Amino acid sequence: MSPLVALRFARFRLLVLIQLANAVGVWMHVVAAQWILTEAGRQPWVVYGLLKTEDAVSSTVSAWTVGLSLAVFVSLYTVLGVIDFILMRRYARLDPPEVGRGGDEEAAPEPAPAY
Numbered sequence: 001m002s003p004l005v006a007l008r009f010a011r012f013r014l015l016v017l018i019q020l021a022n023a024v025g026v027w028m029h030v031v032a033a034q035w036i037l038t039e040a041g042r043q044p045w046v047v048y049g050l051l052k053t054e055d056a057v058s059s060t061v062s063a064w065t066v067g068l069s070l071a072v073f074v075s076l077y078t079v080l081g082v083i084d085f086i087l088m089r090r091y092a093r094l095d096p097p098e099v100g101r102g103g104d105e106e107a108a109p110e111p112a113p114a115y
Helices: 003-011 013-042 063-093
Strands: none
């Protein structure tokens, strides 16, 4: 790291750390707000006290069905996460193509239109 970059980072280190903490805090607040809005939209009668929770529970869906559904979603997202990690790592390790190397060097470059 060059001394100039190190000096800039040292000067703004506190600001960078505050921004990092703020980004995480904002994300957590967004998740909480989404959860509240989802639940209020999904069960408005239960949320506003017009229906008891015990009356809102479905008697046709068993605990086994809920567990199976949860297991399927967790395993699906785990597989997708592993595939995403493998692909991201593979493409991050690739060398970028060299600029000006390869291709047709005899062909004249096509001018870009300027409006």
